[in-house]
Amino acid sequence: MPNAIVIGAGIGGIATALRLKKIGYEVTVLEANSYPGGKLHTKDVNGYRFDLGPSLFTMPHLVDELFQLFEVEPQSFFQYSKKNVICNYFWEDGTTFSANGNSDVFIKEAAKTFGESETHLKDYITGNAKKYDLTAALFLEKSLHKVNTYLSSDTVKAILQIGKLDVDTTLNTINEKTFQSRKLVQLFNRFATYNGSSPYQTPGIMSMIPHLEMHYGTFFPKGGMVQISKSLYELAVRQGVIFKFNERVQHIKVEDKKAVGAVSDKRDYMADITVSNMDIFPTYKNLLQDQPHPTKVLEQERSSSALIFYWGISREFPELDLHNILFSENYKEEFSAIFNDRTIYNDPTIYINITSKEEHGDAPAGHENWFVMINVPGNYGQDWEQLKTAAREWIISKINSVLGVDLEGLITTEHILDPIGIERDTSSYRGALYGAASNSKFAAFLRHPNFSNSIKNLYFCGGSVHPGGGIPLCLLSAKIVGDLVPKF
Template sequence: QQKALIIGAGVAGIAAAIRLAVKGYAVEVFESNSYAGGKLSEFEQAGYRFDAGPSLFTMPQYVDELFTLAGKDPEQYFSYKKLDVVCHYFYPDGTHLKAYADPDKFAEEVNIQTGESINNIQNYYRNSNRIYDITNHVFLEQSLHRLKTYLSKQTVKSILRLFQIDAFRTMHQANQSFYQDKRLVQFYDRYATYNGSNPYRAPATLNVIPHLEQHFGAYFPDGGMYSITDSLVKLAQDLGVQFHYGQPVEEIVVKGGRAEGLKVKGTLHSADIVVSNMDVWFTYRKLLKNHPRLFPENILKQERSSSALIFYWGVKQQFPQLDLHNIFFSAVYEAEFNAIWKEKTIYHDPTVYLNISSKFKADDAPEGCENWFTMINVPANTGQDWDQLITEARQNIIRKLSAQLGQDIAPLIVNESILDPRSIESKTSSYQGSLYGNSSNSQFAAFLRHANRSSNVSNLYFCGGSVHPGGGIPLALLSAKIVSDWVK
């Protein structure tokens, strides 16, 4: 039996382990942390449970297909519900917009709140859908780095339509051309943050994201986000995959253009193939440091995506006006993105994302209480004075939420922990604490993500949010699929 060794038990590493086990490999996963999931992990804090990282679950089919691929019934491992309202948006002027999952209901809501014509909203989604139809097959589901991709009829058809994907203006320019109302431009510009980018620079091709959210929907896993990790680890174990926790890989041992195996705590573990789920930047700089001529510098020097600052707050009250996903917008969106991307600092009036999983999973907080995952977008870590920035941001967030909710929330916070770009970097080995690998702020970003296979080391593969096709759970899962399609 051939042996596959995987570096990292992030969601993509686990998915790759499952796919390779199904292919007949003996699979072992080495993970630095004492737990699985990487960014997709959970923790408990004085009676409150928190999902540490991702909170928005989209494209559940990519999780389900792992169970069916293994010949198992997904429902025996994992279940989820579709959200009727994807997110509540609160604007500084008092507008409260409910993003209904149902397209007609949503268009009607936007029409009532902003006066925008239903026809124009539908038009916007038709455009978004068209971009999806052209890009999905070429940019997401296959490797861009394999000749085979370009030989299929479907790819050729998509390539001939590439001029229609709106790559030559920014998301913001395109959104402004659709909508007069600033609130709607802000609503659609925000989708750039789904992959840690800047709508004032990212190509309008990313306006595909509203289609993904509306067409495929948003979901809540019954056991919380962590149940994605938990159920996939169980599936992998049922297929015989071995997980080694607290075992950081020190080196990928390469000889004569092949990876012989992994060095862990000084011991060499031999492999037929190696898959790195570690951020590609650190994979080269740390695990392949003896082979600097292999470094793809043009990829490694790309601008990173943004990071996040999260306050996990136990709150001793319930707020009926809030739901699972809530956004409190900043008054001047462009100034917020300038602060993040140009000044590399935190804006004084940040857009606040508040996720409350106890709305759907009551035992995530004690009775009468709520678990608040309070997040803002911040720049990647380039050595800012984070302690100072975090102190100021905390005050600004509390002031903003208190004003919007009509009540001082500071005395309601009974416990707190914080995740910032430094701890994201140290806990998951993500260079600069970026959430999604490289940013997508240029038209060429899709081509400047690392391939899922090494071009110099014949049996070395890459999966996860820092390589093709990109960050976020769905794309990270697709990266594992591309790896397994490539492996014989």
């Protein structure tokens, strides 16, 4: 039986291991950390449980599909519930908006709150769905680097309607042309952050992203986001996938332009195929030092990173839900600070995730566990201690202003994660959350493919390669690898 090595037990690595196991490989996953899941990890602090990484769960069918491959009922491992409210939005002038998961309800309530035409909103949302339907099979479900992808009817259909995809303009331009309300423009601009980009640079085709929330919905996994990776790990173990934790890969073995395995800090492994779930930059710089590097790909602009404060809060806030956004007063300046000045804006947009709203055991009774995040640049050598101190003051001041509270006195415990920590814990170059940014219309084509053009039997999965970052795209990258590798 052929064997495979997967480097990294992130969500993409676990999903790839499962797909390789299904098609006949014996699979060993090598992981430097002591736990599976990569960014999908958890931390307990003084009676509060926090999901450390991704906090938004969409397209759960991509997780269910992995269980169904092995004719296992997903619910026996993994349960989740659909949210009626996608997100609560707050502005400093007192405006609030609760985004309903039903698109018809969303349209009516958004039109009323922001003084917009229901027709414009419906046309916008319908147009987003069409963009997704035209491009999903090309950009998300197949390799962009294989000729046969471009010979399909789906590709021809997308090319013939390329004028409707808004690739030659920015997301912000599309939103400003569509809506008169600055707040509604800002609400839809924020979806650029789902791939770590700026709405003032990323192409208008990215307006398809809200369609994923409205069409598929948003969900909460029982036990928190970490249950996604935990359940898939348990499934993989039951199917015979071998995991080696606390084992750091030193380099990928290449002989005669063919990957033949990997060398860890404990032993050598031979393999018929090798898959890296590690960020593409350290994969080349650390594991393939003696091989030619794809310079243009590795020099691409990195996505934004995050500064996250994990706070135990000693009271409950009924006006907040699982997902909450407190918007900056000047969104354009905020993104300019992140991508042009590589610093933190003094009025950052704040995201607050509170899993104790759904999983009451995540915080003591009468308390809440706050995951408080702002978008920040990657690590380029900034003084992060100074930036963290300043950002903490700005965040607390804004929360106090918007919610009318004295937050400092309510914080019972604190843990902080910055770009340096993200890079250290997950090997994500510069702490970027999504690999390369999507700040150009060519970004999708510039992402590294899911296979090597110069080294046979070497493949890549995860958020730093095609089709991109985030849980759904990482799972799709695993599916693409499964379609590319030799079958037995």
